[in-house]
Amino acid sequence: MNHARQRHTRTERRDAAENRQRILDAALKLFEQHGVEQVSMNQIAIEAGIGPGTLYRRYGNKSELCMDLIKDNIVLLFEDIEAYLEEHQDEPPSQRLKGILTIFIAFREKKLQLLAGVEEVSPANKSQSRTPSPVYDELHEIISKLFREMTVNELTEPDNVFRTDILLMALKKDFYVFQRDVRGYSPESFLEQLCLTFFPQTQKDKP
Structure with missing residues (x-):
């Protein structure tokens, strides 16, 4: 050259x-x-x-732009989650999942606008609306693995992929802000309701 x-x-x-x-x-x-x-x-x-x-x-859209703005924070988020899982690997899966949700809800509160932007799909990309964002894709893998660990009877319990999908929907901006601002749940009480709804104490977790 x-x-x-x-x-x-x-x-x-x-x-x-x-x-x-x-x-x-x-x-x-x-x-x-x-x-x-x-x-x-x-x-x-x-x-x-x-x-x-x-x-x-x-x-290509605001979602990509928001991802660039928040990507360093997302890297730190998953580093925190990995460190938490490693430190608490001997705890029951329900406790580990509660810990992960605690970390994510704190992150959601701190980065509400930018994380909402990552979730958003522009009108020009409606065909991609069923494609999970990289954030939720990685969370899905972590959470569904913990749900599998909790499973006692596959015939009578919800499918773990389905259960993870629904839980992640509950963590997204519209639902979270509605529960916080309209229903009046604090981040802590929101977390407790998620735990009671998605993974009440299982036989597998009991001593």
Whole structure:
């Protein structure tokens, strides 16, 4: 590669990095002011001072943009979950699952808007609406494994994949905020209701 091409490539990379940072800064500012749901991709492009095409080349929808904003926090979330599971590996599966839900609900409270954005599917991507986000995909694997450990009788207990799907739906923004703001459950009482609903004390967990 000649020197002129090297300089051109470095300039392109620098421009792309600067555009990405402008987009993220603009999106975070607008999300904090108005909430993720109320902000359009065009508003983000205008705030960032770039064309819509530049924005859509980097992010296909708000969900992808929110994922970029929150991805470092999500890495830390799953590191916390893994550390918790390792530290409490001798506890019954119901207790380990309660611990994971405690960690996730605290994360949900702290990152409510951005996590909601990760869950959101833009109108242009309705065909993907049944596809789980990477966050919930990874959680599904962890939770369904714990449900399998709790299973005493497969013939009389719910399917573990189905049970995990329903539990994850209960953890998403719309249901969680409704229970918190309309029903009046605190994060702690919400957690207790989840535990009572999805995994009351099982024979397998009893000494």
